[in-house]
Amino acid sequence: MSSIATRETPRGFSVQEYLTCLTGIVWREGLRFLHQRERFVSALVRPLVWLFIFAAGFRQVLGISIIPPYETYILYEVYIAPGLMAMIQLFNGMQSSLSMVYDREMGNMRTLLVSPLPRGFLLFCKLLAGTAVSLLQVYAFLLIAWFWDITPPPSGYFTVLPALILSGLMLGSLGMLISSGIKQLENFAGVMNFVIFPMFFASSALYPLWRVQEGSPYLYYLCEANPFTHAVELIRFALYGQINWVSLAVVAACTIVFMIGAILAYDPSRGLARRGPAGGEG
Amino acid sequence: MTSPAPITEPHDAAPGPDPAAVPALSIDGVSHTYGPRRALIDVSFNVQPASFTALLGLNGAGKSTLFSLITRLFGIQSGRVGIFGHDVGKNPGEALRLLGVVFQPRTLDLDLSLTQNLLYHAALHGIGRREAAARSAELLERIGLEERAGSKVRDLSGGQMRRLEIARALLHRPRLLLLDEPTVGLDVKARADIIRHVRQLVTEQGIGVLWATHLFDEIMPGDDLVVLHQGKVLARGPMSRVIAEAGAQDVNTAFMRLTGAQTMPGGGA
Numbered sequence: 001m002s003s004i005a006t007r008e009t010p011r012g013f014s015v016q017e018y019l020t021c022l023t024g025i026v027w028r029e030g031l032r033f034l035h036q037r038e039r040f041v042s043a044l045v046r047p048l049v050w051l052f053i054f055a056a057g058f059r060q061v062l063g064i065s066i067i068p069p070y071e072t073y074i075l076y077e078v079y080i081a082p083g084l085m086a087m088i089q090l091f092n093g094m095q096s097s098l099s100m101v102y103d104r105e106m107g108n109m110r111t112l113l114v115s116p117l118p119r120g121f122l123l124f125c126k127l128l129a130g131t132a133v134s135l136l137q138v139y140a141f142l143l144i145a146w147f148w149d150i151t152p153p154p155s156g157y158f159t160v161l162p163a164l165i166l167s168g169l170m171l172g173s174l175g176m177l178i179s180s181g182i183k184q185l186e187n188f189a190g191v192m193n194f195v196i197f198p199m200f201f202a203s204s205a206l207y208p209l210w211r212v213q214e215g216s217p218y219l220y221y222l223c224e225a226n227p228f229t230h231a232v233e234l235i236r237f238a239l240y241g242q243i244n245w246v247s248l249a250v251v252a253a254c255t256i257v258f259m260i261g262a263i264l265a266y267d268p269s270r271g272l273a274r275r276g277p278a279g280g281e282g
Numbered sequence: 283m284t285s286p287a288p289i290t291e292p293h294d295a296a297p298g299p300d301p302a303a304v305p306a307l308s309i310d311g312v313s314h315t316y317g318p319r320r321a322l323i324d325v326s327f328n329v330q331p332a333s334f335t336a337l338l339g340l341n342g343a344g345k346s347t348l349f350s351l352i353t354r355l356f357g358i359q360s361g362r363v364g365i366f367g368h369d370v371g372k373n374p375g376e377a378l379r380l381l382g383v384v385f386q387p388r389t390l391d392l393d394l395s396l397t398q399n400l401l402y403h404a405a406l407h408g409i410g411r412r413e414a415a416a417r418s419a420e421l422l423e424r425i426g427l428e429e430r431a432g433s434k435v436r437d438l439s440g441g442q443m444r445r446l447e448i449a450r451a452l453l454h455r456p457r458l459l460l461l462d463e464p465t466v467g468l469d470v471k472a473r474a475d476i477i478r479h480v481r482q483l484v485t486e487q488g489i490g491v492l493w494a495t496h497l498f499d500e501i502m503p504g505d506d507l508v509v510l511h512q513g514k515v516l517a518r519g520p521m522s523r524v525i526a527e528a529g530a531q532d533v534n535t536a537f538m539r540l541t542g543a544q545t546m547p548g549g550g551a
Contacts, residue, residue, distance in 0.1 A: 012375070013375065013408060014408070016408070016410070017407075017408025018408070020405050020408045020409065020410055020411075021405055021406055021407075021408050023405065024401070024402055024404070024405020024406060025402075025405070025406070027402070027405070028391070028394070028398075028402045028405075031391075031393075031394055031398060032391060032393065032394070035393035035394070036393075107385070107387050107388060107389035107390075108389060108391065110353075110355060110385055110389050111389045111402075111403065111406070112406065113353070113354070113355055114353045114354075114355070114378060114381070114383055114406075115378070115406035115407060116374065116375045116376070116377075116378035116379045116407065116408075117375065117406070117408065118375065119354075119374075122406075267357075
C-alpha cells in the first residue's frame with residue numbers, strides 16, 4: 001500500500017469546525033434531555049426529597065454554627081442545598097458516562113465517533129454536553145428551592161455557574177474513568193453503592209467537616225481527601241459570590257487528571273465486545 | 283472492474299480503468315483479536331472508487347469487526363487501513379472526512395426529528411448550520427421524505443429509517459460509503475429501494491461502496507466480491523472470476539464450496 005501517505009497534506013480542522021461540532025453535540029444532548037421527561041423528573045425528585053424530608057427532619061438535630069461563606073445562622077436546608085446541587089451533578093455525571101461506555105448509547109456513540117474530529121475533543125464535547133444537562137437540572141432545583149427559603153444573593157446564581165461547569169466536568173470525567181476501569185458492571189446499582197453513596201456521605205454535603213472531625217478524625221481526613229467535598233465547597237462559596245481557592249485548585253486538578261485518564265482509557269470496543277462473540281459480529 | 287487478474291493477487295494489482303487511481307479503501311494485512319479469539323486474520327483487499335464491492339460472510343465472519351476498524355471505532359492492532367490513501371490509524375481526521383457509514387444497528391435518535399438527526403450529523407463534521415440545513419433538505423427530498431422532515435424518527439418505517447441513515451451518511455459528501463448489512467429486517471420492496479439507491483450512488487456519483495451482506499441476491503454480476511469466513515479472506519475479485527475460480531455456477535454454490543458451509547446462509551433467493 002505505497003499509496004498510503006502519498007496523498008495531499010492534511011488540511012486539518014478550523015476553529016469554526018470545532019465550534020460547530022461542540023455546539024452540535026451540546027444542542028443534541030439538550031434536545032434529548034428535553035424529550036426524556038422521566039429522567040428530568042427523577043433528577044429533580046432525588047434532591048428535593050432530601051431537601052423537603054431529610055433536611056426538615058434533621059433541622060433540629062444538627063445545629064449549624066456560623067461558618068464561611070455564611071455570615072449569619074442558617075437553616076439546615078440552606079446548608080445542604082449546595083451539597084444537593086453537587087449530588088445532582090454526581091448522579092448525572094455517573095449516569096451519562098456509564099451510558100457512554102456501555103451499550104445503551106452505543107449506537108449514538110458510533111455516530112459520534114465516526115466524526116473526523118479528534119476523538120479526545122469529541123469525548124470532551126460529550127462531557128461538556130453532559131455538564132450542560134446537569135446545569136439545567138441544578139437551576140431547576142434552585143428555582144424550586146427558592147420557594148423553600150433557600151435564597152442566595154441574586155448575583156450568586158451567576159457566580160455559581162463557573163463552579164458548576166467545573167464540578168460537572170470533574171464528576172462526568174470521573175464517571176467515564178470509573179466505567180472504563182470496571183470490568184463487570186451490570187447496572188447502575190453497583191455504582192450507587194460503591195461510588196455515589198460513599199462519595200456523597202464522606203463529604204461536606206450533609207454536615208460541616210468540623211462536626212465530622214469531632215466524631216472521627218479519620219473520617220475527617222477521608223472527607224478532606226474526597227474530591228466531591230471540594231466540589232461541594234466550590235459550589236457553596238461560589239453561590240455566595242466567594243471563591244474557595246483550595247477547593248478550586250483541587251477540583252481543577254482532579255478535572256484535568258480524570259479527563260485525561262478517561263479519554264486515554266476510553267475504549268469503545270469494550271461496550272461492543274461485552275455482547276459476546278456472536279452479538280457484536282456481523 | 284471485470285479485468286482478469288489472478289485471484290491470489292490483491293485486486294488493485296490488476297490494471298483497472300485507471301491504474302493510477304488511489305483505492306477508495308485499502309485494507310492491508312489487517313488482523314484483530316479479542317483476547318484469545320482471532321476475529322480477523324491477515325485481511326487484505328481494496329475497494330475502488332465508483333465500484334460496488336460486496337463483503338460476503340456469515341454472521342461471525344468478522345464483518346462488523348472490520349467495519350469497526352475502518353471507522354476507527356477500534357484501534358488497529360496490526361496492518362493498515364487507508365481511505366483514499368489516508369491512513370486511518372495515523373491520520374484519522376482526513377480519512378474519516380471521506381467516509382460515510384451505515385452501521386448494522388440503527389443509530390438514529392428516535393425522539394428527534396429527521397432534520398434534527400441530520401443537523402447533528404452535519405455538526406459532527408463541522409458543517410455550519412445554514413449549509414447543513416440546505417444539504418438536509420436536499421437529501422430528504424432525494425429520499426422522498428421531505429414532507430416528514432419535522433416528524434420524529436420513531437414514526438418512520440424500517441425502510442424509511444434506513445434511507446434516512448444512508449442520507450445522513452452522505453451529508454458530508456463522502457467518496458466512500460460503508461454499509462453493514464443495511465437491508466436486514468426490511469421487506470422486499472424496501473430492500474429493493476435501498477439497493478437501487480446505493481447502486482445509483484456508485485454509477486451517478488462515483489462513490490466507492492463496500493456493502494457487507496450474507497444475502498446472495500443482493501450481489502450482481504459486475505460487482506467485486508470479497509468472501510470473508512472465520513476472519514480470513516477466502517476469495518476476492520470480480521464476481522464472475524470468484525465463481526469461476528471456485529468451479530461453481532453461481533455465488534451461492536461458490537460461497538458454499540469456498541467456506542465448506544453445508545447450508546445456505548439464508549436469503550439467497
